[in-house]
Amino acid sequence: MNRHFLGDTAVLLGRSLRHIARSPDTIITTAVTPIAMMLLFVYVLGGAIQTGSGRYVNYLLPGILIITIASGISYTAYRLFLDLQGGIFERFQSMPIARAAVLWAHVLTSMVANLISVAVVVLVGVAMGFRTGASVLDWLAVAGILVLFTLALTWLAVIPGLTATSVDGASAFAYPLIFLPFISSAFVPTASMPGPVRAFADNQPVTSIVNTIRNLFAGQPVGTGIWTALAWCAGILVLALLFSARTYRRRTA
Amino acid sequence: MLAAMSTAIRIQGLQKSFKDTKVLRGVDLEVSRGSIFALLGSNGAGKTTVVRILSTLLRADGGTAHVNGFDVATQGADVRQSISLTGQFAAVDEVLTGRENLILVARLRHLKDAGTIADDLLERFSLTEAGGRRAGTYSGGMRRRLDIAMSLIGNPPVVFLDEPTTGLDPEARLEVWQAVRELAAGGTTVLLTTQYLDEAEQLADRIAILHEGRIIVNGTLGELKQLLPPAKVEYVEKQPSLEDVFLTLVGARTEGGHR
Known part of the structure; x- marks a missing residue:
């Protein structure tokens, strides 16, 4: 590893964070849609959804957090694409810096921006009646899973960011990710779904992640679900890292 | 290594294809230290x-290229330490101010x-007043100047300017020319590409013409000029060129550029 890697990453991270501070609309836009969804489901549809005892907002929030992250990471692809198009990416690449720092700065920026969005959504959830008996340890576990999930999806977002030929293309990949929670246990228990749909919903990553976070918030035992959730996150992360590193090398060689 | 002392850039048999298109078919070129070389x-x-x-x-498919004595294929980090690149489109960060752009590059060069x-x-490129404004609000000429200023940080011995005046108005063009001349006067080697013949004529110590993937003259x-038959003597009334008219009318700022 290049001896300047950490320093260069820090300098470039400062640059990207300044971008976000100067156009905080990216964080607001990221948080608005999930909040609107939360309002819609809690106050309009939620009354008709049977999730057992407890408030529906408690059931819903984990899935909403996943949607927040899934839409937030598309900004990573967007920002990376703009850097490539504007020529500043090539300027960085032709400078004596650690080349990996350019990507890591974008990834870390995504972590910061998404965690702010998630915090905003959680606060709105609390205002809508979300309550949890989670201990500090439970909260740390929730944060850890969300960080790992964000990291995995961000590296996934790096791929379209590097390869897209238009702004729309760079962010379009996020739509299926935003849609995935709808066919999971995020909004309704999977038991209410017909066979094949239920089979898909039970075995896709969102369900295990959402169930784990929900159990942590409720102070329930997480069982083996947490390992399934972590395995999904780690698996996506490793694959995304490999593919984005390959794309990056091809792009810069 | 002796050759490397006087030669800043040495290219031999350089080849590159994109899919089926042969873009470079064996380019040979040498640029001596401290000169301005125009690739036309x-x-x-x-x-x-x-x-x-x-x-x-970009990696070449064949041939070799050395910059400042370093092989671009095997000593990339040393090459990058020796150069700076100003691409075809002013690569500045539009969200940051002019000053922040310069600080960013200085930090990345570990200065x-x-x-x-x-x-x-900022002072040297007459951007002091604009330094606190976002680069996105700059005119084309100011962006180019900022772009070139960013390239000079750390005093790299070799500077590449890829079509530095494409899309600029005549005034901004003269400003850029002035900046390039100052660079070379300070001992920097400048390789500039251009499609404007007068730009090469104005700036370059040597000129090479790249045509269909090869250097056809150098x-x-x-x-x-000697390649063509000697000029015929003809008597014509001297009319001011449109450039003269334009520059006279738009006024004093361009005076500095002419000097």
């Missing part, structure tokens, strides 16, 4: 490809006193 060619002639290979953004370096360059302006 029409759109799509492969000028940018040469520059991208020299700045380690101390990034703030002082930035202020000096020499000083005088040598190139």
Whole structure:
């Protein structure tokens, strides 16, 4: 590893964070849609959804957090694409810096921006009646899973960011990710779904992640679900890292 | 290594294809230290490809290229330490201010006193007043000047300017020319690509023409002119060129550029 890697990453991270501070609309836009969804489901549809005892907002929030992250990471692809198009990416690449720092700065920026969005959504959830008996340890576990999930999806977002030929293309990949929670246990228990749909919903990553976070918030035992959730996150992360590193090398060689 | 002392850029048999298109078919070129070298060619002639290979953004398919004595294929980090690239489109960060752009580059070049370096360059490129404004609000000429200022940070011995005046108005063009001349006067080697003949004529010590993937001529302006039959003497009334008219009418700012 290049001896300047950490320093260069820090300098470039400062640059990207300044971008976000100067156009905080990216964080607001990221948080608005999930909040609107939360309002819609809690106050309009939620009354008709049977999730057992407890408030529906408690059931819903984990899935909403996943949607927040899934839409937030598309900004990573967007920002990376703009850097490539504007020529500043090539300027960085032709400078004596650690080349990996350019990507890591974008990834870390995504972590910061998404965690702010998630915090905003959680606060709105609390205002809508979300309550949890989670201990500090439970909260740390929730944060850890969300960080790992964000990291995995961000590296996934790096791929379209590097390869897209238009702004729309760079962010379009996020739509299926935003849609995935709808066919999971995020909004309704999977038991209410017909066979094949239920089979898909039970075995896709969102369900295990959402169930784990929900159990942590409720102070329930997480069982083996947490390992399934972590395995999904780690698996996506490793694959995304490999593919984005390959794309990056091809792009810069 | 002796050759490397006087030769800043040495290219031998450089080849590059994109899919089935052979863009470079064996380019040979030498640029001596401290000179301004113009690579002339029409759109799509492969000028940018040469520059991208020299700045380690692209790998050649064949041939060798050395910059400042370092092989671009095997000593990329040393090459990058020796160069700076100003691409075809002013690569500045539009969200950051002019000053922040300069500080960013100074930090990435691992220099101390990034703030002082930035202020000096703003002064030198007459951007002091604009330094606190976002680069996105700059005119084309100001962006180009900022772009070139960013390239000079750390005093790299070799500077690549890829079509530095494309899309600029005549005034801004003269400003850029002035900046390039100052660079070379300070001992920096400048390789510039251009499709404007007068730009090469104005700036370059040597000119090479890249055509269909090869260098078809290479020499000083005088040598190139001798390739054609000697000029016929004709008597014509001297009319001011449109450029003269334009520059006279728009006023004093351009005076500095002419000097």
